[in-house]
Amino acid sequence: MSAVTAPLAVLGGGSIGVAFATQFALSGREVRIYDPVLERRAVVEAEVRVRLEDLYANDLLKEPVQIVLDRVLVASEIAEAVDACVLAQECAPERLEIKRELFASAAAANPQMILASSSSALTPSSMAGDESWADRLIVAHPGNPPYLIPVIELVPGLRTGDGVIDAAAEVFKSVGLRPIRLAREIEGFVFNRLQGAVLREAYCLLRDGIASVEDIDTVMKDGLGRRWAFMGPFETADLNVRGGLAAHAARMGPAYESMGAGRGQHDPWTPELVSEAHQQRREQLPLKDWEERVRWRDLELMRRKRLLG
Ligand SMILES: NC(=O)c1ccc[n+]([C@@H]2O[C@H](COP(=O)([O-])OP(=O)(O)OC[C@H]3O[C@@H](n4cnc5c(N)ncnc54)[C@H](O)[C@@H]3O)[C@@H](O)[C@H]2O)c1
Numbered sequence: 001m002s003a004v005t006a007p008l009a010v011l012g013g014g015s016i017g018v019a020f021a022t023q024f025a026l027s028g029r030e031v032r033i034y035d036p037v038l039e040r041r042a043v044v045e046a047e048v049r050v051r052l053e054d055l056y057a058n059d060l061l062k063e064p065v066q067i068v069l070d071r072v073l074v075a076s077e078i079a080e081a082v083d084a085c086v087l088a089q090e091c092a093p094e095r096l097e098i099k100r101e102l103f104a105s106a107a108a109a110n111p112q113m114i115l116a117s118s119s120s121a122l123t124p125s126s127m128a129g130d131e132s133w134a135d136r137l138i139v140a141h142p143g144n145p146p147y148l149i150p151v152i153e154l155v156p157g158l159r160t161g162d163g164v165i166d167a168a169a170e171v172f173k174s175v176g177l178r179p180i181r182l183a184r185e186i187e188g189f190v191f192n193r194l195q196g197a198v199l200r201e202a203y204c205l206l207r208d209g210i211a212s213v214e215d216i217d218t219v220m221k222d223g224l225g226r227r228w229a230f231m232g233p234f235e236t237a238d239l240n241v242r243g244g245l246a247a248h249a250a251r252m253g254p255a256y257e258s259m260g261a262g263r264g265q266h267d268p269w270t271p272e273l274v275s276e277a278h279q280q281r282r283e284q285l286p287l288k289d290w291e292e293r294v295r296w297r298d299l300e301l302m303r304r305k306r307l308l309g
Contacts, residue, residue, distance in 0.1 A: 003167060004174035006086035007032060009113070011078065011102055013044040016118050017091035019145035022051045024089075025071040026061065026147065027175035032073045034081035044074050051147060078102070079109040087114040087171050089140065094119060099127050107133035114168050116140035120192060123185040124157025135161035138168055141189050142177075150178040153189045194233075204263060226308075230300045238281045239294050245281050249274040 008024045010017045013035035024031040025048065035041050052068050055061040061068065075081035082088050088106050092098050099122065103115050115137040117127055128134035138160055143149030152172050154165050169179040182189060188196060202216050211219075227236050234245065241248040249269050257268045269277075285293055 003086050003171050007084055009081045009085040009088040010091055011088055011106060012091035013040045014091060016142065018044060018047045019147050020089050020091060021072055022048050023147035024175050025068045029175055030071050032075050032081040034075045034078055041074050041076060045072060048072055078105045082106050082110040082113060085110060085113050087116055087168065090117045096122055096126060103127060103137060114164060116168060118142055124155055124160060125185060128157050128159060134159035136164055138164060140168060141191060152177045152179050153182060153191055154179050155182045155185050155189055157185055226301060226304055229304060234277060234281060239297050244278060244287060246274055246278040
């Protein structure tokens with residue numbers, strides 16, 4: 001069976017496992033969800049049903065709920081779950097020894113499939129060690145919940161084989177997720193490092209009595225978040241100053257450098273770094289199209305204004 005039609009396994013039926021099973025089934029895939037705990041197996045199907053019913057009520061599901069639900073099989077054995085699967089998405093508790101043991105059993109039961117971990121903080125190399133299956137193990141870190149947040153970070157370990165990240169990206173795209181690839185493993189990956197940078201500063205502002213929790217959340221909700229809902233920090237800065245990222249860095253770089261240094265993080269945007277970032281943006285958006293993209297940004301903000309007020 002091909003990578004875009006073969007069944008998918010979900011190993012661990014908690015919050016993330018149920019949400020992955022929902023997304024995989026929505027995309028038309030057969031899903032087998034394994035959990036060793038009887039109480040979890042007894043409720044997994046009902047939990048997927050609630051999510052599908054909510055999607056249906058919000059006009060985000062075009063098929064009858066039962067048709068989608070019929071694609072989900074709850075398994076009490078790992079071998080039953082992974083049989084003929086092209087990929088297993090591990091969603092077990094965030095404990096190294098649990099994940100290692102689970103991967104060893106899954107790898108033995110299916111010698112070909114990709115082993116993808118949802119782990120938020122463990123690196124692929126720490127989970128794989130020097131096991132024979134280390135070459136097919138990656139982290140595929142989702143947002144929570146993956147059936148509503150499409151990005152998924154693909155992280156290779158030191159021993160991940162060539163082509164495994166590409167193959168996983170193909171599978172995830174085929175189920176409606178949007179994979180991004182890290183060149184190598186790093187604590188927190190990208191999602192939590194970006195989130196961590198914002199949270200660290202939020203805590204500092206609170207600690208120093210500059211603003212309350214509610215006001216800091218408001219700056220994100222009614223300020224930065226309005227744009228960050230549809231553009232990243234690079235595109236936002238690129239569109240904020242005529243001339244793009246290079247002009248933005250010339251104008252704002254010293255102020256951001258000073259803010260970082262004041263927090264003990266002195267990472268200036270060097271000319272080479274700014275040039276690299278500007279170049280990558282120009283490949284996405286030539287400067288001749290800049291005005292048009294600024295108008296697109298404003299139209300997107302209007303759509304959010306209609307929804308959010
Ligand atoms: N919750 C989040 O925001 C979030 C976001 C991204 C990634 N993650 C990661 O996803 C993973 C799962 O997190 P969660 O929030 O769904 O946890 P959870 O506690 O809700 O679910 C874990 C499930 O694993 C089951 N389980 C226990 N032992 C097992 C075993 N040996 N094999 C298979 N399953 C087993 C449990 O019965 C439970 O149903 C973690 O690695 C976590 O770091 C979580």
